[in-house]
Structure formats: structure tokens, C-alpha cells
Amino acid sequence: xxxxxxxxxxxxxxxxxxxxxxxxxxxxxxxxxxxxxxxxxxxxxxxxxxxxxxxxxxxxxxxxxxxxxxxxxxxxxxxxxxxxxxxxxxxxxxxxxxxxxxxxxxxxxxxxxxxxxxxxxxxxxxxxxxxxxxxxxxxxxxxxxxxxxxxxxxxxxxxxxxxxxxxxxxxxxxxxxxxxxxxxxxxxxxxxxxxxxxxxxxxxxxxxxxxxxxxxxxxxxxxxxxxxxxxxxxxxxxxxxxxxxxxxxxxxxxxxxxxxxxxxxxxxxxxxxxxxxxxxxxxxxxxxxxxxxxxxxxxxxxxxxxxxxxxxxxxxxxxxxxxxxxxxxxxxxxxxxxxx
Amino acid sequence: xxxxxxxxxxxxxxxxxxxxxxxxxxxxxxxxxxxxxxxxxxxxxxxxxxxxxxxxxxxxxxxxxxxxxxxxxxxxxxxxxxxxxxxxxxxxxxxxxxxxxxxxxxxxxxxxxxxxxxxxxxxxxxxxxxxxxxxxxxxxxxxxxxxxxxxxxxxxxxxxxxxxxxxxxxxxxxxxxxxxxxxxxxxxxxxxxxxxxxxxxxxxxxxxxxxxxxxxxxxxxxxxxxxxxxxxxxxxxxxxxxxxxxxxxxxxxxxxxxxxxxxxxxxxxxxxxxxxxxxxxxxxxxxxxxxxxxxxxxxxxxxxxxxxxxxxxxxxxxxxxxxxxxxxxxxxxxxxxxxxxxxxxxxxxxxxxxxxxxxxxxxxxxxxxxxxxxxxxxxxxxxxxxxxxxxxxxxxxxxxxxxxxxxxxxxxxxxxxxxxxxxxxxxxxxxxxxxxxxxxxxxxxxxxxxxxxxxxxxx
Amino acid sequence: xxxxxxxxxxxxxxxxxxxxxxxxxxxxxxxxxxxxxxxxxxxxxxxxxxxxxxxxxxxxxxxxxxxxxxxxxxxxxxxxxxxxxxxxxxxxxxxxxxxxxxxxxx
Ligand SMILES: Cc1cc2nc3c(=O)[nH]c(=O)nc-3n(C[C@H](O)[C@H](O)[C@H](O)COP(=O)(O)OP(=O)(O)OC[C@H]3O[C@@H](n4cnc5c(N)ncnc54)[C@H](O)[C@@H]3O)c2cc1C
Ligand SMILES: Cc1cc2nc3c(=O)[nH]c(=O)nc-3n(C[C@H](O)[C@H](O)[C@H](O)COP(=O)(O)OP(=O)(O)OC[C@H]3O[C@@H](n4cnc5c(N)ncnc54)[C@H](O)[C@@H]3O)c2cc1C
Ligand code: FES
Numbered sequence: 001x002x003x004x005x006x007x008x009x010x011x012x013x014x015x016x017x018x019x020x021x022x023x024x025x026x027x028x029x030x031x032x033x034x035x036x037x038x039x040x041x042x043x044x045x046x047x048x049x050x051x052x053x054x055x056x057x058x059x060x061x062x063x064x065x066x067x068x069x070x071x072x073x074x075x076x077x078x079x080x081x082x083x084x085x086x087x088x089x090x091x092x093x094x095x096x097x098x099x100x101x102x103x104x105x106x107x108x109x110x111x112x113x114x115x116x117x118x119x120x121x122x123x124x125x126x127x128x129x130x131x132x133x134x135x136x137x138x139x140x141x142x143x144x145x146x147x148x149x150x151x152x153x154x155x156x157x158x159x160x161x162x163x164x165x166x167x168x169x170x171x172x173x174x175x176x177x178x179x180x181x182x183x184x185x186x187x188x189x190x191x192x193x194x195x196x197x198x199x200x201x202x203x204x205x206x207x208x209x210x211x212x213x214x215x216x217x218x219x220x221x222x223x224x225x226x227x228x229x230x231x232x233x234x235x236x237x238x239x240x241x242x243x244x245x246x247x248x249x250x251x252x253x254x255x256x257x258x259x260x261x262x263x264x265x266x267x268x269x270x271x272x273x274x275x276x277x278x279x280x281x282x283x284x285x286x287x288x289x290x291x292x293x294x295x296x297x298x299x300x301x302x303x304x305x306x307x308x309x310x311x312x313x314x315x316x317x318x319x320x321x322x323x324x325x326x327x328x329x330x331x332x333x334x335x336x337x338x339x340x
Numbered sequence: 341x342x343x344x345x346x347x348x349x350x351x352x353x354x355x356x357x358x359x360x361x362x363x364x365x366x367x368x369x370x371x372x373x374x375x376x377x378x379x380x381x382x383x384x385x386x387x388x389x390x391x392x393x394x395x396x397x398x399x400x401x402x403x404x405x406x407x408x409x410x411x412x413x414x415x416x417x418x419x420x421x422x423x424x425x426x427x428x429x430x431x432x433x434x435x436x437x438x439x440x441x442x443x444x445x446x447x448x449x450x451x452x453x454x455x456x457x458x459x460x461x462x463x464x465x466x467x468x469x470x471x472x473x474x475x476x477x478x479x480x481x482x483x484x485x486x487x488x489x490x491x492x493x494x495x496x497x498x499x500x501x502x503x504x505x506x507x508x509x510x511x512x513x514x515x516x517x518x519x520x521x522x523x524x525x526x527x528x529x530x531x532x533x534x535x536x537x538x539x540x541x542x543x544x545x546x547x548x549x550x551x552x553x554x555x556x557x558x559x560x561x562x563x564x565x566x567x568x569x570x571x572x573x574x575x576x577x578x579x580x581x582x583x584x585x586x587x588x589x590x591x592x593x594x595x596x597x598x599x600x601x602x603x604x605x606x607x608x609x610x611x612x613x614x615x616x617x618x619x620x621x622x623x624x625x626x627x628x629x630x631x632x633x634x635x636x637x638x639x640x641x642x643x644x645x646x647x648x649x650x651x652x653x654x655x656x657x658x659x660x661x662x663x664x665x666x667x668x669x670x671x672x673x674x675x676x677x678x679x680x681x682x683x684x685x686x687x688x689x690x691x692x693x694x695x696x697x698x699x700x701x702x703x704x705x706x707x708x709x710x711x712x713x714x715x716x717x718x719x720x721x722x723x724x725x726x727x728x729x730x731x732x733x734x735x736x737x738x739x740x741x742x743x744x745x746x747x748x749x750x751x752x753x754x755x756x757x758x759x760x761x762x763x764x765x766x767x768x769x770x771x772x773x774x775x776x777x778x779x780x781x782x783x784x785x786x787x788x789x790x791x792x793x794x795x796x797x798x799x
Numbered sequence: 800x801x802x803x804x805x806x807x808x809x810x811x812x813x814x815x816x817x818x819x820x821x822x823x824x825x826x827x828x829x830x831x832x833x834x835x836x837x838x839x840x841x842x843x844x845x846x847x848x849x850x851x852x853x854x855x856x857x858x859x860x861x862x863x864x865x866x867x868x869x870x871x872x873x874x875x876x877x878x879x880x881x882x883x884x885x886x887x888x889x890x891x892x893x894x895x896x897x898x899x900x901x902x903x904x905x
Contacts, residue, residue, distance in 0.1 A: 149734040252779075272749070274779070376882060470855075470858075482831045591805035720850050
């Protein structure tokens with residue numbers, strides 16, 4: 001097994017993300033996605049320990065539940081609706097709490113008066129995203145796989161008699177029996193060559209990271225979290241701006257404002273850096289696991305929330321590729337859904 | 341409506357000279373500097389040093405002329421002011437005393453100068469190891485004189501600081517120099533050109549003569565620097581010369597390996613940069629007027645490549661001529677003609693650079709540290725970790741940063757980026773420009789949040 | 800134990816201010832930066848890193864961030880970029896800063 005990877009400066013969602021292992025609200029209008037996410041968060045703790053065994057790196061999984069905070073009543077109401085829909089999709093297997101601002105501040109007096117309410121799900125958690133990427137890379141190598149960097153594939157074609165031939169931008173050719181296309185935003189260019197219809201698009205998220213803090217934040221939320229090393233990450237914005245991962249003044253200030261209205265005691269904490277990173281979104285935003293009908297032996301795997309879903313991208317995904325018995329049913333994520 | 345025709349960042353020789361000439365030409369100028377007064381690195385605090393610090397030398401006091409001309413001009417100076425972001429449309433975001441503000445202009449000149457090249461060796465993070473420039477700053481801005489120091493490294497500034505310390509009555513106990521005969525040999529081919537700057541050469545020779553006369557011991561071709569902390573807080577500084585290993589006990593090791601352009605602002609703007617082999621650093625790409633690919637942003641002085649104070653002054657004024665031309669205040673001909681004298685000054689001052697760059701080229705072990713030498717001081721990451729990660733991933737600076745956290749601390753890579761580039765290049769990798777994100781210096785969440793309400797924050 | 804400064808102080812008739820460093824009274828000269836004042840006061844480290852290693856000011860020009868110190872209750876202030884003031888309360892930092900410093904003005 002060989003992983004062909006691109007260049008140092010490539011757009012990489014895995015190098016710029018927020019590290020959430022998150023269920024709350026996921027798949028409110030697509031039951032299969034709610035169930036997929038549910039399965040993933042259930043498997044995370046087992047996944048984290050086997051990853052640590054293989055790579056020697058602790059990704060600092062903390063899955064003790066997380067909040068969504070609201071400073072706007074309408075948004076608060078709307079999100080409760082989504083949670084109820086998700087609850088139905090999951091046949092009531094997962095509960096969430098809804099707290100008024102008053103109840104929330106009784107629990108966490110440090111939360112600012114502008115927060116009108118919050119929701120909470122006990123299965124939500126987070127990891128250290130950069131160490132997670134590093135540990136995946138280490139695990140691949142330790143398991144005997146090869147990662148070849150600076151191997152940006154420019155062309156791929158099916159070879160007569162079976163298998164595929166890939167050529168890179170520097171002119172190297174690599175042959176393989178089967179090929180899994182999971183090149184993030186780089187997938188769109190190669191997808192048509194393998195007979196796939198899925199074209200992914202970029203969505204920018206901007207984040208702030210602060211200086212490291214010795215104390216621990218008393219809670220986790222989807223927009224404010226503390227990395228295990230101590231820095232506080234603030235994020236959650238969305239912008240459709242194509243391939244532009246700049247950080248913008250307006251959003252930086254907005255994120256800071258959000259942070260200090262949720263937790264006024266953060267006002268004096270310094271921001272070390274802001275950045276933008278590009279999400280990889282399929283046309284409907286849900287994952288794509290699909291086999292090429294045109295070119296058997298070619299697979300396309302792409303998703304947003306790849307940290308959350310990571311436990312499913314191990315043996316289960318391999319079984320699905322191998323068509324092994326007991327392989328997960330990923331029918332709902334076939335790209336055929338885009339042709340309807 | 342903008343707040344000014346021109347905002348200049350940095351009140352060193354480049355920024356001061358540019359501000360004065362732009363203002364004389366009738367432009368409305370704002371000059372921002374994070375120091376408390378004008379002067380930049382070379383002329384730091386010169387405006388308030390009338391107290392007989394003659395040991396700083398005549399060249400230092402030459403800066404008074406610029407500082408005084410600046411204070412007589414109509415330039416609006418804002419000191420204690422750190423620029424932490426610039427928008428493409430030339431809104432300049434700055435912070436002072438914990439409050440951020442935005443000023444806008446039709447043109448921006450970056451004159452942010454240089455910093456000393458990070459010079460890692462085992463123990464460079466210990467209290468008592470500082471840069472030679474830091475000791476000089478303490479002489480210029482405070483009343484502190486380095487006691488019984490060892491000056492270690494190479495470059496003109498090392499000698500200048502030595503002479504300043506000797507004249508102040510606190511001579512260093514030794515000067516430990518890394519340059520070798522091989523450096524001297526390589527530099528010799530640039531000597532004829534350097535003769536164009538014969539005055540500067542002569543000044544350098546005079547510094548050396550002065551040091552020799554003073555009896556301070558000098559070691560050359562030194563390598564394998566190491567500092568170890570003793571129980572009493574003193575340092576044992578060891579190094580090797582051709583003959584043997586030496587150990588010196590000292591309260592202060594003042595290290596120096598030349599200066600490199602400060603490019604955090606220009607890089608955060610996404611401007612083009614390229615690796616400069618002889619300066620072993622990234623430099624912004626500018627045309628002969630200091631103009632960047634954003635025609636309304638110019639870069640002058642050491643921030644566009646190391647040239648020293650006289651070159652900085654010339655390049656600052658040259659950049660202003662181009663802005664005046666763009667503002668329609670000068671014709672093409674007027675711009676070109678008015679620049680002749682400064683172009684000559686610039687050519688002359690730069691003539692000595694290839695010679696100096698070759699003579700004081702930093703040693704390999706400093707450019708590309710190995711073993712347990714700390715590379716990232718903020719995140720406390722050693723060279724061996726960086727090398728290991730590189731072996732494993734085979735990618736470049738970004739991968740190293742995200743895998744090891746090097747460059748993620750408060751200094752934002754100012755100390756570790758170049759040593760990491762050195763390691764990458766020693767392993768056969770290309771020089772890839774590390775991205776710089778804003779704020780280029782840390783700003784509190786509260787300060788950032790209070791900008792959210794301003795109309796000028798919106799794009 | 801307080802160790803003598805690594806620097807010699809030139810004596811001149813300049814105005815001084817009084818401040819405290821970890822509760823000890825410390826004199827500094829007007830115009831000094833906080834980092835310079837601490838260097839003049841003693842040779843001891845001015846902070847310890849998250850991993851416990853001792854540090855003091857290195858570059859004196861705002862580049863290295865090794866001079867971080869708590870100033871009037873506000874952690875991680877760059878000592879070399881901050882001027883001394885009468886009555887300043889300085890504390891060396893050991894390890895990471897706590898979450899709550901002084902709240903910024905709105
Ligand atoms: C701002 C932001 C916040 C996020 N927050 C979270 C979160 O909290 N929780 C969560 O679960 N998910 C989150 N995500 C999503 C998550 O980061 C992604 O789902 C995940 O990283 C996707 O991984 P990937 O491997 O598909 O893509 P990427 O990480 O983008 O990797 C694609 C790889 O393909 C390589 N490549 C591209 N083209 C080629 C080519 N032609 N040849 C060879 N190689 C190529 C690239 O070099 C790169 O290494 C977030 C994303 C963003 C942007
Ligand atoms: C520590 C040090 C000491 C030196 N001493 C000497 C010397 O004694 N003699 C000599 O010949 N050369 C010396 N040099 C070399 C020096 O770089 C040049 O001689 C000359 O000062 C360059 O002039 P400049 O105008 O380009 O930049 P500088 O003089 O470096 O001025 C740049 C100015 O920009 C300001 N600045 C930078 N970033 C920001 C920001 N984000 N916001 C606001 N302001 C900012 C700085 O505070 C500084 O005042 C020294 C260099 C260093 C680093
Ligand atoms: S001493 Fe380097 S930043 Fe203050």
C-alpha cells in the first residue's frame with residue numbers, strides 16, 4: 001500500500017481544522033449521515049487507543065461532551081429543531097440537553113450575559129488535530145505502508161488488462177492494481193479521469209489560536225476549545241470564496257468578539273495567529289464513498305468532518321473496498337445520489 | 341478619504357529619510373514605529389542621548405541630523421505603535437497601549453529593517469546568552485554595560501560592539517570569531533568592488549586596529565560553540581579552534597551572525613519573496629524603486645535586503661520619488677533625474693556587501709543546527725526532532741511546523757524559521773517561503789473584539 | 800538567591816522609579832525598558848518556560864519573546880518593549896500563564 005501525497009504548500013484541511021469529534025446536529029436532514037456520525041463518535045475512544053499503540057502518539061481525545069452556545073434567540077430555536085430531527089433519525093439513541101442562559105450560568109458562572117442559551121451533547125469531544133494528522137502518518141509508516149511526498153498526480157488512467165497508471169507532475173509513473181482517490185480539493189481534477197461525477201468545492205473557515213494557558217477551560221464548545229497544549233482555538237466561520245485561504249480582518253475581529261461575549265475572562269488572552277483553511281465539500285456536503293462503474297478498481301472517498309469520521313476510515317472502509325462480508329453499507333453515500 | 345498620502349512603517353534611517361523627503365514634497369505622511377522614539381536600530385534613542393555617551397561613536401551621533409529634521413517636519417509620528425496587519429487596500433492596523441486602530445493611506449512604505457540572524461548553538465537559550473545587538477541596545481537605551489563578556493560569532497556589528505564596550509570601559513574578555521581563512525579567500529574576489537566603498541572599508545579596518553591595540557584576545561576559525569550554566573549563574577563557554585578546545589567563564593556570551601531582513605509584514609501581505617543565497621534569507625522582490633507587485637506598497641532599507649544605514653537612507657528617498665510620481669506630483673523625467681544622487685549613494689554603499697557577505701558567511705553548524713541544539717525557542721524543539729520529522733515526511737517547512745509545532749509560539753517563527761530553512765537545505769530540499777499570518781505580533785482578544793464595531797474594519 | 804547583575808550600570812544623575820519584582824523592591828531608571836531593569840537588578844532568569852527551563856531577555860528588540868513577564872497583573876508582556884513606571888508590579892513567569900489576567904478595557 002502506497003500513499004501518494006502532494007506538495008508542502010497544498011491546501012490541506014487536515015492541517016487547518018478545529019479537531020472536533022462532533023455529533024451534535026450532524027445529519028439533521030440526512031438520516032444516513034446522522035447514523036454514520038453516531039457510529040464514528042462511538043468508535044473514537046477505541047480508535048484513539050489503537051492509533052496510540054501503533055504510532056506512539058496520544059491524540060489527546062477528550063470526549064466528555066460539548067456545548068453549542070447561542071447569542072441569538074432565533075438561531076437557538078432553529079438549532080433545537082435540528083437536534084430534534086437528528087434525535088428522530090437516531091431512533092432516540094442519543095439525548096441532548098437544552099439550557100437557558102440562566103441555567104447555563106448557574107452551571108458555568110463565567111459565561112457572559114450575552115449568551116441566551118446552549119445545547120449540550122455528552123458524546124461530543126475533541127482531539128489535537130495536528131498531532132492527529134502526524135499520528136496517522138506515523139501509523140501508516142509503522143504498519144509498513146509507504147507515504148511518498150511531492151508526488152502530485154496529474155494524470156491517471158486505467159490500463160488495458162487491469163490496474164491503473166498514474167503520472168506525477170514531475171514525470172514519475174506509478175502503477176497500481178487499485179486506486180483510491182482521496183486527494184481533498186485535489187480530487188476534482190482527477191475524478192473525471194476515473195469516471196467519477198463528484199466535483200468537490202472549497203469552503204473557507206477562519207480560526208484564531210491564542211497563547212497557551214496553564215488552566216483548563218471548564219468546557220468544550222463547537223466554536224471555542226482548548227487544545228491539550230494550552231492554546232485556545234476559536235472558529236466556526238464559513239465563506240464560499242473559492243481557493244482563497246486568507247484570514248480576514250473582519251472575521252478575525254468577529255471571532256474575537258464571539259469569544260469574549262461567551263467568556264469575558266478571555267479578553268486579556270492574546271491571539272498568536274489567525275488563519276483560514278478550506279473545507280472540502282461535496283455537492284450536498286455529505287461524504288462520498290463510491291466505486292467507479294466505468295473503471296472498476298477505482299474508488300472515491302471524500303468528506304467534510306474527516307476527524308470525526310476517521311474511525312470509520314480504517315478497517316470498515318477497507319472491508320468495503322475489498323467487498324468483504326460484514327462490510328458497512330455505504331450505499332447512501334454513493335455519488336449516484338447527485339445524478340437524480 | 342484616506343488618513344494620509346503615505347504611511348511609513350519604521351522610523352529607522354530608511355523611514356525617517358523617506359518621511360522627511362515626502363513631507364518636504366508636500367505629501368501628508370504618518371510614520372509609525374514600535375520603539376518609543378525615532379532612530380531605528382542604528383540610531384536607537386539618539387535623540388535623548390546628549391549625556392556624553394561618546395563611546396557609541398561618531399557614526400551613531402550622525403543619526404541626530406535625521407532625528408532632528410524629522411521633528412522639525414510636518415510628519416505625524418506615532419511611537420510605541422506596533423503594526424500588526426495591513427490590508428491589500430492599504431488600511432494599516434496598529435496597536436498602542438493595548439488599543440488597536442486603523443489608518444489608511446494611498447501609499448505604504450515598509451521600512452521595518454532587520455533583526456539579528458538567529459544563531460543557535462547548544463545553550464543559546466540560557467540566561468546570560470544574548471545577542472551582541474541586545475548588548476548594544478542596552479548601551480543606547482539604558483545605562484547598562486556588558487561586564488566581562490565574550491563576543492562570539494562574526495560580522496561588522498561584532499567588532500563595533502566590541503569597540504563600544506572597550507571605549508565605555510568594560511572591554512570584553514574575548515572575541516571568538518567563526519570566520520575562517522576560506523571565508524577570507526572567497527571574499528577576496530569581491531575586494532576590488534568593495535573599494536568603491538573605501539570609506540566604509542577604512543572604518544572597518546579602524547575598528548579592527550582599535551581592538552588589536554586594546555589587547556582583547558581574539559580567536560578565529562572558531563567552531564563547536566557551547567554554553568553551559570554554572571552553579572553561580574556564570575556561563576562556561578567552550579569552542580574549538582584549529583589547535584584545541586577552549587573554555588571561558590563569563591557572565592555574558594554575546595553572539596552575532598549578521599542581520600537578516602524582517603519580512604513578517606511583507607510576507608503577511610502575500611508579496612513575492614525569493615531566497616537570497618549570499619544573505620541566506622528570504623528577501624521581498626522589489627523593482628529599482630522599491631516597488632512591490634502591489635504598486636502602492638514599497639519597501640526600503642534593510643527590510644528589502646541588507647545594505648546598512650546609508651543605503652537605507654538612499655532607498656527610502658528613492659521609493660518616495662516613485663510614490664510622488666504615482667501621485668502625479670512628479671513627471672517620469674523628474675522622478676528619474678531626482679534620483680541620480682541617491683542612486684550613486686546606494687550603489688556605493690552596496691558595493692561592500694558581497695565582500696562582507698562572503699567574509700562573514702555564517703558557519704554551517706549555525707545555519708543548519710543538529711543534535712540537541714534548540715531550534716524553536718518558544719516551543720522548545722531541538723534540531724534532532726526537526727531532522728527526524730523531515731526524514732519521516734519528506735515535505736517542507738509547513739509539514740515540519742504542523743508536525744513539531746516549531747514556529748507556532750509567540751515569536752511566530754522569527755527565531756526558528758531560518759535554522760529550519762538551513763536544515764531543509766542541508767537535506768537537499770528547496771527553499772519554500774513559509775507563510776506568515778496575522779497578527780504578526782500577539783494582540784489580546786479584547787483588543788481585537790473592540791475593533792469589530794468599527795466601520796473601517798469592514799472590507 | 801539573588802545573583803548580581805551581569806551588567807555594570809553607568810552612574811548618572813537620572814531620575815529613578817521604584818517598582819517591585821516578585822515583591823522585592825527594585826529601582827530602575829526612567830526610560831528603561833522592563834527587561835533592562837530586570838537585567839540591571841539581577842542575573843537570575845526572568846521566567847521559566849512550560850518545560851521549566853530558565854530564560855532571560857535575549858534580543859532586546861521585540862523579536863524573540865523570551866523577555867515575557869507579568870506586568871501589573873497582566874501576564875506575557877514583552878518586557879523589552881515596555882517602559883518602566885513608578886509603582887509597577889512585576890512578577891517572573893513560571894510556566895504557562897493562568898487564564899485570568901487583568902480584564903482588558905472594553
Ligand atoms: C476550518 C476547518 C475546520 C474543520 N473542523 C473540523 C472539525 O472540527 N472536525 C472534523 O471532523 N473535521 C473538521 N474539518 C474537516 C476535516 O479537516 C477534513 O474533513 C479532513 O481533514 C479531510 O481530509 P482529507 O484527507 O480528505 O483532505 P486534506 O487534508 O485536504 O488532504 C488532501 C491531500 O491530498 C493531497 N493531494 C491533493 N491533490 C493531489 C494530487 N493530485 N496528487 C497527490 N496528492 C494530492 C494533498 O497534498 C493533501 O495531502 C475542518 C475543516 C476545516 C477547513
Ligand atoms: C540590533 C541591531 C543593531 C544594529 N546596530 C547597528 C549599528 O550600530 N551600526 C550599524 O551601522 N548598523 C547597525 N545595525 C544594522 C541596521 O539594520 C542598519 O544599519 C539600519 O539601521 C537599517 O535601517 P532601516 O531604516 O532599514 O531599519 P531599522 O533601523 O532597523 O528601523 C526599522 C524600524 O522599524 C520598526 N518596526 C519594525 N517592525 C515594526 C512594526 N511591525 N510596527 C512598527 N514598527 C516596526 C522598528 O522598531 C525600527 O525602529 C543594527 C541592526 C540590528 C538588528
Ligand atoms: S528580549 Fe527578545 S522580545 Fe524582548
